[in-house]
Amino acid sequence: MPHEIWRVNVQTQELRREPVPEAWQHWGGRGLIARILLDEVPPSADPLGPYNRLIFAPGLLGGHMLSSADRVSVGGKSPLTGTVKEANAGGQTGLALARLGIRALIVEDGAPEGLWVLHISAQGARFDPADDLSGLGVYETAARLRERYGKNIAAAVIGPAGERRMRAAAILHLDKDGVPGRASARGGLGALMGSRGLKAVVVDRQGGSPPPLADPEAFRSLQKRYNQALLAHPQTHTYHDYGTAAMVAMCNAFGGLPTRGFSQGQFEGADAIGGEALREMILARGGEGNPSHACMAGCIILCSNVFPDAGGRTVVSPLEYETIALMGSNLGLDDLETIARLNWHANDIGVDTIEVGAALGVAARGGLWSFGDGAAALGLMDEIRRATPLGRILGNGAVATGQAFGVLQVPAVKGQAIAAYDPRAIKGTGVTYATSPQGADHTAGLTIRAKIDHLKPEGQVAVSRRAQVAMAAYDTLGICIFAGFGLSTAPDLIPALLRARYGWEVGEDVLTRLGEGTIRLERAFNRRVGFGPADDRIPEWMTHEPLPPHHTVFDVPPDELDGIFADLGP
């Protein structure tokens, strides 16, 4: 298949297929999204208005089932933050787009009449009426799409939250088993998709083929080395056995586990919701449960899981650390099954578990309900589903909730909720929250594994910068960070894979160049929108309200924050 940009206009329902412009050719995934936004979206564009773009882009190494390298990046100007936004996910969407030779699918214009499924295949693009799917949950929608279009489709789906343009709305992708559990969660991209009248983007990769290789033999030999490097790393096995939930114990030990609305850093119920408890419960319950599941074809890490109820029937898949923290300890809940049910509702409604978990925590601090009351939390999810006024507040995220209920202690940067590492205890990740062009986002540069005293302000900016640059590079390649541990032991692999795939002359600094280049583009976009140093800050209250048990505040000096990317443009 040729490499192309596909543009669909939701007003005219026309598709234009274009060659990849010269300036875009060396970009994929997150970097390509930044490049497109900078080139095509006016800085003052309303994120939900007609001048924004909704973009789907596989990474540079997508399309070959390289382990965990088929992530899809989704992006646009964020309805939640107003910044550049990229939210990548596993599942099948990335692979399917790459197999059709689509470097980026750009959805143009807004506010069409009705609700539609955008169907993408080797035959082109078409819009199928989807008014019958209006208001349906993500799971039911996914089931109907698979009935209608076949079991092997990839699909990106929104729930009622996205249709209603809630700012916490996510886009859910089908995983390799057809379960819509992989989320482009952050930044309200579900609302952007809803504003385009799209209930789903279905991608049928039949008739497609893997992208061409400049040196097929070298690529296949590198693929073997790549798998060996992954399997040789102990962290890969931790993910295989415990998934991301292993982080509960680690973050709790550091005193950075968000607990009861970010008022504490350790949770007395941490053991009950940690990786070992999760694995034991899944194994004991059996049935459809699975502690080691792959979200995409070809992945050999298997960090995902399937969480069953007592009868062995699936409650949700996957159940991951960020959700366990934001909807568990952060809400004072120590019961994995309740957390799993909250997670299922969030997926089905189509909202970000981090953003809504943080919003529920803010609401509890505002006296709306009591921490630890699982039934009340489930009731609030139902408010979001029914789009009551209260549900609309919560569905617009933590900042909207803090505003509505007069709560100052809102954990958010640039309008986006902080993830499951309190910045007062894991200060390098705090630097990432503050300075990432994406708003608060742990996936933009997590530092908890860095060899540094996380409680001290010294050295955190350097640690965060390294992590942020690496993540921007992986997100541009389409590679899951969980492959990064193995890859770090073989730094020649990525450049060699890019040479074998594209024939590019790239050296071992290519990761740095891709990462720095991506952040440079993203910062340029944000700067044009009007973001600047004053926005690169941890919430003020976290600089003067100490976090138990270590009683630290976030105290990385502002001028150090301002210098983090000073070499990458204003």
Next chain:
Amino acid sequence: MPHEIWRVNVQTQELRREPVPEAWQHWGGRGLIARILLDEVPPSADPLGPYNRLIFAPGLLGGHMLSSADRVSVGGKSPLTGTVKEANAGGQTGLALARLGIRALIVEDGAPEGLWVLHISAQGARFDPADDLSGLGVYETAARLRERYGKNIAAAVIGPAGERRMRAAAILHLDKDGVPGRASARGGLGALMGSRGLKAVVVDRQGGSPPPLADPEAFRSLQKRYNQALLAHPQTHTYHDYGTAAMVAMCNAFGGLPTRGFSQGQFEGADAIGGEALREMILARGGEGNPSHACMAGCIILCSNVFPDAGGRTVVSPLEYETIALMGSNLGLDDLETIARLNWHANDIGVDTIEVGAALGVAARGGLWSFGDGAAALGLMDEIRRATPLGRILGNGAVATGQAFGVLQVPAVKGQAIAAYDPRAIKGTGVTYATSPQGADHTAGLTIRAKIDHLKPEGQVAVSRRAQVAMAAYDTLGICIFAGFGLSTAPDLIPALLRARYGWEVGEDVLTRLGEGTIRLERAFNRRVGFGPADDRIPEWMTHEPLPPHHTVFDVPPDELDGIFADLGP
């Protein structure tokens, strides 16, 4: 009395009285607020957090009962917009502060326990417990304050909206008759006051005296000329007879009267809610009604009014154009009594009628209620009063309401609702909305009386700039714009008054210098917060959705907007 800065700390409940710093001495009112914010508030301060300031400042010419020159400026970093914010009002607060020799009352720190009345008098400042006033409406609060502290107090009061930190919360000042009808309405300053635990600031001017005069004889003779100039201008008499409501017919004729959520520029019911109808109804109903009322001692214009019900009992005072438009035509309501009742509720709850009127319009566009249903509109005011989730959404203003209900057509700039002149029909005022450092605000520079084709983009930037500079100067002097018509016929008066008051050597350019200087300070503050050219824009939808009946869009070119204050710093 000496000229002093009074600083009260809401945590320690201490007062510090300080001489006016050199750099602040030539500033008053709005200009002084900008200077203080720039000097003392860190740009990233949470508006409701401890590092913001709440400032009350009379204007430079306050304290002498010069007609309509005793307005009070209230300011801080805005909870609604995040920008610099000054909202001035009539009533007695300005005069009382000036009589006590207070150039600025600066409220420091935040989040104290309990609710308080800050009592200011010649004896100093004290905090009286006010928990018994918690949740009370503004009118009942005002009555109790006058019982407790005497009939001659000045007072600035918040309602339940301010206590709950709603972003549309206003501060209501007692007028010369003790009625809390003069609002520092815009920018959510009531929420800032609520976050300081202050239900009211009571100012008892007993024992105070008029500020010293450098040349008393000249001042008194100028005062006579000033009054003559005002009385000689025909506009003064229009205001006397019809108040601001005369604007209904004018703006409707231009096709710029906000109608049904800013979807139309002419209202079929305009005659029924215009100045003549209002005057006739007040005169016909008699009783407590009064078409020509003064909000402050000494004013000879009498633009205010008292609107009575059929039995002659006061419904609200005053009933003004912005409210008639935003809560009348903008909501499809053509019944003055319903509008007056909405106004009373807004005052009593303590919210800005413009912001909440705009929010109700957005809610109607979102399908929450039907335009023209007065009972439904009154019911929504009750939701705000009871602080239901829906009421909290509406009480946070037009942008929050648009977000909650997925409505793109939100009339707001920098988070603040556009006032009663649609920018697509009165384009010079659109330039003001876009470029004022205050966010959308007609009082920052109204252009509807300029001799220009309001539908054409040409020349609007120059017209808006002149108006904005003049208004910033009047707001710094403490003078009501309605005196400006008369003053414009005698351009030597203001400089002569300043010479007689302070002994300053100022020439006829002093208005320009004060106005430009104020805007320069405000822009400097905003720039540090992170606002820039991309924020100086009319909402995107107004640039592509034409406004009936003239079917124009807002099309003043962005680069012209960006140039408006280019000479006043970045």
